[in-house]
Amino acid sequence: MNEATSHAGSVSVQHAHDVTGMPTKVHAREVTVHYGEKQALFGVSMDIPANSVTAFIGPSGCGKSTFLRCINRMNDTIDICSVGGRITIDEQDIYDPSLDVVQLRARVGMVFQKPNPFPKSIYDNIAYGPRIHGLVRSKSDLDGIVESSLKRAGLWKEVSDRLSEPATGMSGGQQQRLCIARAIAVSPEIILMDEPCSALDPISTAHIEELIDELRENFTIIIVTHNLQQAARVSQMTGFFHLGKLIEYADTGDVFQNPQHSMTEDYITGRFG
Amino acid sequence: MAPTQHTVRSYDTELEQIDRHILAMGGLVEAQLRGAMEALVEGDREMAQRVIESDTRIDEHEREVDELVTRVIALRQPMAEDLRRVKTGLKVAANLERMGDLAANIAKRSLVIDTPHQVPQREALRRLGNAVYGMTTDVLNAYRDGDAALAQRVWRQDESIDEMYNAIFLAILADMIADPRVISPGTHIHFVAKNIERIGDHATNIAEMVTYMILGSLPERERPKGSSVQGAEEQS
Numbered sequence: 385m386n387e388a389t390s391h392a393g394s395v396s397v398q399h400a401h402d403v404t405g406m407p408t409k410v411h412a413r414e415v416t417v418h419y420g421e422k423q424a425l426f427g428v429s430m431d432i433p434a435n436s437v438t439a440f441i442g443p444s445g446c447g448k449s450t451f452l453r454c455i456n457r458m459n460d461t462i463d464i465c466s467v468g469g470r471i472t473i474d475e476q477d478i479y480d481p482s483l484d485v486v487q488l489r490a491r492v493g494m495v496f497q498k499p500n501p502f503p504k505s506i507y508d509n510i511a512y513g514p515r516i517h518g519l520v521r522s523k524s525d526l527d528g529i530v531e532s533s534l535k536r537a538g539l540w541k542e543v544s545d546r547l548s549e550p551a552t553g554m555s556g557g558q559q560q561r562l563c564i565a566r567a568i569a570v571s572p573e574i575i576l577m578d579e580p581c582s583a584l585d586p587i588s589t590a591h592i593e594e595l596i597d598e599l600r601e602n603f604t605i606i607i608v609t610h611n612l613q614q615a616a617r618v619s620q621m622t623g624f625f626h627l628g629k630l631i632e633y634a635d636t637g638d639v640f641q642n643p644q645h646s647m648t649e650d651y652i653t654g655r656f657g
Numbered sequence: 658m659a660p661t662q663h664t665v666r667s668y669d670t671e672l673e674q675i676d677r678h679i680l681a682m683g684g685l686v687e688a689q690l691r692g693a694m695e696a697l698v699e700g701d702r703e704m705a706q707r708v709i710e711s712d713t714r715i716d717e718h719e720r721e722v723d724e725l726v727t728r729v730i731a732l733r734q735p736m737a738e739d740l741r742r743v744k745t746g747l748k749v750a751a752n753l754e755r756m757g758d759l760a761a762n763i764a765k766r767s768l769v770i771d772t773p774h775q776v777p778q779r780e781a782l783r784r785l786g787n788a789v790y791g792m793t794t795d796v797l798n799a800y801r802d803g804d805a806a807l808a809q810r811v812w813r814q815d816e817s818i819d820e821m822y823n824a825i826f827l828a829i830l831a832d833m834i835a836d837p838r839v840i841s842p843g844t845h846i847h848f849v850a851k852n853i854e855r856i857g858d859h860a861t862n863i864a865e866m867v868t869y870m871i872l873g874s875l876p877e878r879e880r881p882k883g884s885s886v887q888g889a890e891e892q893s
Contacts, residue, residue, distance in 0.1 A: 613734055640736050642873030652736045654668065655661045 403635040404620050409434035409574065409604040410455060415469035417450050417459065417628075424450045427469070428630045430623060437596055437605045439619035439636065441612060443656065446625040448608050452576050455606065456492035457485050473574065490517050493567035497579040499559030501551035501566075506543050509551045509562055510534065513570035529569055537565035538595050557588025564595060568603070575599065577607040581614060593618050612652055616640045624648045668733055675725045675746045676801070682718040682753045683797035685711065689760035690793060690856060694786040697767040697849060698779055708764035715757035722750035738870075745870040749800065752859040752866075756793070759852040759859075766845045777832045777843050778825050778850075785821045785853050792818070792860040796867065805871040812864035812876050815857060822854035 410432035417425040425447045432438045440448035450459070457478065459465045471478050478488055490513070501509050510530045513519075520526045530547070534540040539561045543554070551562055560580060567575055577596075581589040596605055596618050609615050615622055616636060623633040624647070632645045643649045650656050663669050689708050696705035726747045729735055735743050770776060792811050799808035826847060833843045868876050 612736065616736070641740060643737050649737050650661065653739045654663050654665060656664065 404433040404436045406433035406435050408432065409473065410606075411470075411472045411475070412451075412454075413470045415451065415454055415467065415471060417447070417454065417468075418466045419462070420464040424628050425454075426628045428625075429469075430630060430633050432604065432606060433621065434604050435600055435602070436621060437600050437607060437619040438621040438623065439615035440606070440608045440623050440625060441610075441615050441651070442625035442631075443651065444610075445627075447628040448623075448625040449578055450628075451625070451630075452578055452606060452608050455574065455576060456489050456494055458494065460485065490570045491572055492574045492576060493570065493572035494576045494578070495560070495563050495567055495580050498583050499556055499563050501554070501559050501562050503550065503552055505548045506534075506551050506554070506562065507547040509566050510569045513566060517570055519570060533565040533569040534562075536568055536599070537561045538591060538598075539565055555588070557584050557591060560584060560588065560592060561595065564592070564599075568599070572603065574604045574606065577605065579608055579610065582610065589614070612640075624651060626651070668729075668739075671725065671729050671733070672739065672742060675722055675729070675743065678718045678722045678725070679746055679749055679753070680797065680801055682715055682722075682750060682757075683793070683800070685715050685718070686753050686756045686760065687790065687793055687797070689715070689757050689764075690786070690790050693760040693763035693767065694783065694790075696764050697770070697776065698783050698786075700767070700770075702768060705764040705767045709761050712757050712761040715754055719750045719754040722746055738873075741870045741873065745866045748866050749863050752862050756856045756859045759856050763849050763852050766849055769845055770842050777839055777846050778828050781821070781825050781828065782846065782850060782853070785818070785825060785850060788814075788818060788821065789853050789857040789860065792857055792864075796860050796863045799864065800867050800870075803871050805868050808864045808867040808871070809876055812861055812868065815861040818854055818857040822850055825850045 408431040410430075412432075413429045415425055415428045416423065428447070428451055440452060442448045453459045454467055454471060455473075455478075457467075459467055467479065473491065477483070502512060504512075507530055510533050511526050514526060514529050520529060531540060531544075534543060539558060542558060551559065554562060560583075564575070564580075581592050584592065593614065596607065599605060607615070607618065619636045621633065622636045622639040624631045624639065624643075624645070626647055632639065632643060632648045634644070638644075639648065640652060643652065689711060692704050692708040692711075695701055696708060726743045729743050733739070776782065792814055795807055796811045798804065799811065829839075829843045829847050829850070832839045865875055868874075
């Protein structure tokens with residue numbers, strides 16, 4: 385048993401830095417989450433490396449999405465939710481009361497399970513973030529951001545001649561890439577993805593996975609997925625959650641070839657429960 | 658050997674099928690090795706013929722394992738222990754197939770030697786054959802029972818096999834120098850000894866894979882090699 389899983393079964397600290405060679409971007413220690421009386425997360429500790437893809441896997445209700453949503457304080461929007469422990473991004477405590485949550489969410493973008501474009505034009509979907517965050521001074525600045533964001537999301541060639549058309553007319557896969565383009569338009573440091581491909585067909589999924597692989601050059605990506613093969617394909621680090629605890633967190637190759645914890649083994653080989 | 662069953666039970670059935678073919682192959686290889694040694698040491702020509710003809714049955718099982726493993730990889734995307742298990746199955750089958758070939762080659766050479774009772778180093782060959790037969794049986798049991806400790810014992814045994822082979826090589830050489838009439842049977846017997854030693858190497862390979870399958874890592878230290886003799890160095 386390695387140190388990742390030895391600590392009372394509830395804490396997993398591994399030096400992700402040693403595996404990926406990247407500095408730590410997100411540092412979480414003893415993170416707990418309660419929804420009213422019900423505890424959803426029990427002392428999760430992990431170091432998430434920069435410019436890497438980290439995947440969270442685990443059965444429904446294991447706490448992986450809950451933990452993901454702690455990283456941009458999405459859980460703040462739920463009244464009965466309380467978060468304990470400590471999370472820092474580049475050594476800055478993101479639960480510091482003086483921190484501006486709107487600014488935090490510009491640094492930590494999010495892409496959801498179901499593509500959720502605004503009922504506006506393709507152009508306006510991308511332009512929305514830079515406008516509200518005051519990132520642009522001129523129309524040509526904005527045009528530049530729209531174009532570069534769509535290019536980085538691999539969508540430019542498909543939509544460059546119909547930017548004024550409604551985004552809702554695009555295919556599901558295109559809509560999801562639009563949402564990724566919208567997330568990167570505000571130049572975040574981290575992109576959280578909660579089941580980004582679960583509503584997409586295999587071809588669109590492959591496009592998104594290719595995109596994720598390209599994006600990690602510039603962003604830190606954390607992805608929640610039920611598709612184990614997807615976690616294996618796109619991530620460098622994998623964390624396995626079960627009943628609100630981080631059971632194992634290690635190099636993705638190790639997790640899928642030789643997991644150290646029997647619960648991880650049972651889950652990824654399809655022997656669970 | 659899996660600790661618990663898969664939620665999808667037909668997956669278990671497929672993995673068990675692979676195991677069954679490998680164990681059947683293993684049983685055939687054991688019989689082939691025993692038969693080949695008997696043919697050689699006792700001069701049983703009928704047995705030699707049977708061993709030569711039976712080799713195709715081993716090949717058929719290997720093809721089955723190949724197809725089943727490819728199918729499981731394509732349709733089930735095995736991971737972790739399952740992945741190690743099918744990968745090991747494929748490699749074990751390939752090693753067993755080679756062991757069968759080498760046993761058949763021993764049987765063929767036994768037919769060439771006219772006077773089996775004058776086989777040079779007959780007793781030493783018998784001992785080498787028995788030792789390698791024991792390794793083969795043990796490593797197949799280790800595979801069947803998921804017994805990593807037994808697999809590692811087999812793995813360590815390779816050293817003494819190498820030493821026995823080297824001793825036989827030197828003895829045959831001495832026999833040939835002393836009596837040129839021994840050169841012809843002696844050359845065949847040297848190949849036989851080398852074949853048996855190679856079968857032991859394949860058993861050692863299987864022991865390594867079985868260890869990997871169970872523990873997720875290869876045996877810890879560099880495998881010790883038997884002291885080599887000039888002109889008879891380990892070739893693999």
